[in-house]
Amino acid sequence: GGIRPLADYVHSRGLKLGIYTDAGRRTCEGRPGSLDHEDLDARTYAEWGVDYVKVDWCNAEGLDAPTVYARFRDALARAGRPIVFSICEWGTNRPWEWGPRTGNLWRTTGDIQDRWASVLQIVDLSSQYALAAGPGAWNDPDMLEGGNGGMTDDEYRAHFSLWALMAAPLMAGNDLRAMSPATHDILTNTEVIAVDQDSLGAQGMLIAENAPDLQVWAKPLRDGSRAVVLFNRTALQTAMTVSWWRAGVRGSARVRDLWAHADRGTFTDHYSAVVPAHGVVMVRITPEGGR
Numbered sequence: 001g002g003i004r005p006l007a008d009y010v011h012s013r014g015l016k017l018g019i020y021t022d023a024g025r026r027t028c029e030g031r032p033g034s035l036d037h038e039d040l041d042a043r044t045y046a047e048w049g050v051d052y053v054k055v056d057w058c059n060a061e062g063l064d065a066p067t068v069y070a071r072f073r074d075a076l077a078r079a080g081r082p083i084v085f086s087i088c089e090w091g092t093n094r095p096w097e098w099g100p101r102t103g104n105l106w107r108t109t110g111d112i113q114d115r116w117a118s119v120l121q122i123v124d125l126s127s128q129y130a131l132a133a134g135p136g137a138w139n140d141p142d143m144l145e146g147g148n149g150g151m152t153d154d155e156y157r158a159h160f161s162l163w164a165l166m167a168a169p170l171m172a173g174n175d176l177r178a179m180s181p182a183t184h185d186i187l188t189n190t191e192v193i194a195v196d197q198d199s200l201g202a203q204g205m206l207i208a209e210n211a212p213d214l215q216v217w218a219k220p221l222r223d224g225s226r227a228v229v230l231f232n233r234t235a236l237q238t239a240m241t242v243s244w245w246r247a248g249v250r251g252s253a254r255v256r257d258l259w260a261h262a263d264r265g266t267f268t269d270h271y272s273a274v275v276p277a278h279g280v281v282m283v284r285i286t287p288e289g290g291r
Helices: 003-012 038-048 065-078 095-101 116-132 153-165 181-187 190-196
Strands: 018-022 052-056 084-087 105-107 138-140 205-211 214-220 226-232 238-243 252-257 262-268 270-275 279-287
Touching (some): 003 038, 052 065, 065 084, 095 105, 095 116, 116 138, 116 153, 153 190, 153 279, 190 279, 205 238, 226 238, 238 279
Parallel strands (some): 052 084, 105 138
Antiparallel strands (some): 205 214, 226 279, 252 279
């Protein structure tokens, strides 16, 4: 029946409908792009009930990315329906500099692959632009790969944790109809999702390295607590520590393990845990007595 009935069906399942186009003359697969048809396309998406549009950057030789994407932004504003605007020019035109005033999210890198090395590369690149992110405008390190089979469950938990820590859009890239219990538990961990969705809107940053490839990441949260990821990039299970000084915490603080869904107790000065190879321990540290 067309896109409108499809949108109605997707909405009836509690989901949102996204659609794809290109800012250039043709899409990456050679289909017609939206160049010089931004208003027509934006109105059509609004009439169909689309919630989200990803705008790629293929076949855009000679075009100025900030200018062309601003035209699409203005077309969406005139379309009569709130539509999330995803800028996808792979970080080639420094979108973290102009993306916050143009779109709701912007890709910081090339396409993710369902491989551990790809996750590491994207974390290292996307994390450089943390200060550009804020409520309504986000660095986009690309979709989640959980459940696609190229990594272990520990690696997928690390992937999900780092995306949440970086305040990234969490978009499942797997077949939702056929996922293992482990994948389901990763993608529906409400405590980790709450870190990603925290209303302060801060992107977490690397705050310390216990040793090469043993990293400590932290993200401030609205209530004064800190989300901390002990990130073990090595192939060996290892004990790791976060110090309160590095995390910006004073005095004693309560620690909650967000993957074990368990309170670990109250600690002073630091917290230590054994972290699996290619894995994480993710905790929420709440200072006693508030901020």
